Amino acid sequence: MDGNFSQKAVYWLMRLTTYFVVLVVGFIVFDIVRRGAGVINWEFLFAMPRRSGAAGGILPAIVGTLLLVVGSIVIAFPLGVAAAVYLSEYAHQGRFTRTVRMAIATLAGVPSIVFGLFGLGLFVIFLKLGCSIISGCATLACMILPIIIVSSEEALRAVPQSLREGSLALGATKWQTVWSNVLPYSIGGMLTGLILAIGRVAGETAPILLTVAAFYLPKLPHSIFDQVMALPYHLYVLVTQHPDIEAVRPKAYGTALVLLLLVLGVGLAAIILRINFRKKYKW
């Protein structure tokens, strides 16, 4: 068998696989843009829905999703980073940290509907927070915690040990060292995990279904104890639950496009931030 030929064949196979992935992504984006771009205008983005979403806009769903993203990140990011700092910088590496890491990996594999049920049980019913933004954010925060912990820990481990030693040798305490000579260099890497987390929060339906999302609520929330609409759930409702599904199909595509743009936009912002951090701290 000609070794050169088989190498070429494998090379082309991998190349085609890559093209295929790009093709699938491209097709999804193209289809959503083609069918959804037509309905996007000022009214669609900034008006309340009317007639169960058949007319008007999707402002409450956009605001709801933004609130859920911001709220769950505000809860999960500091917690996750703190846990990662503890695991990577302070904890004695042994059976305890192995157990914790296993728990985190397991948590990452729990289906999102289970998080929804957990949130319903703990936040909505037991803590009496009701079906509210705060319950939804807390539930989503639990869901993304493992992503944030794992990526933050990786980012911390990427900082060379010599920088910690250099700081300690100057008489800095452990905390001073972590705060001013480890964390600043790892924020770039941590933002990568944050991007993934944002994508999940914005797109998940199951966890918010039971804890916060309103079927149809054409007004903006007044407090964190109100219910809100959210883009993915609104999309689900338009596609499967609406009395006149064919008529609202363009609205559904428009909603999908807005959701896509929102996730891409937030992700892009995080990428730009990350590049800036990388530029500032390179080694």
Added chain:
Amino acid sequence: MVIWKQNGASEPKIHVRNVDFYYGGTQALFDITMDVPARRVTALIGPSGCGKSTFLRTINRMNDIIDGVRLTGEILIDDLDIYGDGADVVKLRKKVGMVFQKSNPFPKSIFDNVAYGPRTHGVKNHKQLTEIVEKSLRQAALWDEVKDRLGKNAMDLSGGQQQRLCIARALAIEPDVLLMDEPASALDPKATSKIEDLIDQLCNDYTIVIVTHNMQQAARVSDLTAFFYEGRLIEIGQTEQIFTKPGRKETEDYITGRFG
């Protein structure tokens, strides 16, 4: 062992008494006893794995950051037992600066690198920081090369400059003792000779302990030389004496290149 007294110049700065050191169950240092004279250069030589770096890192307790290490015996600096009850590691490291084998500038500006120590110890006034930075960089013979680009990232400096920056950074906290762990091993001959000239200068004000693999370097820069072998201090004496008429056969074999 009162060698420095013969030299007529210097009181001991560091007393090391019967130090044993363990990494977990493995003993790395055996019964080390020696005195390090003030404002002199003491070189630690010996083959790889002989414990000289481990010993160096006991002096500022850098080994503490490794899990499961244990030390018995005493190390006194200015008659204060640095492993005694209530000894403050932060204060110790402020007094005992360290320069590492591989230069480790922080990925910050040159200014922020040198100001890191003083800031950590509470100096906030910018004018005061500027003065400390300039003084330290001058002491490390780096000022003229970097004075126009203090805001530039330290990672853009050459290898030799980075190592002198690390020396300046260590000097900025005004230590009494400077520990150097093969500070020139990764540098070219020209950069090495700059570091050696610098050590010559610094020993007027600082007590320097330097680990080196390079025998010529030990002979050039040090007043005292201590030879380590398999975790034991075999011999310590004036550098000239160690290199011309060593008292122990192991020392002679090592210096003449028969092993190591």
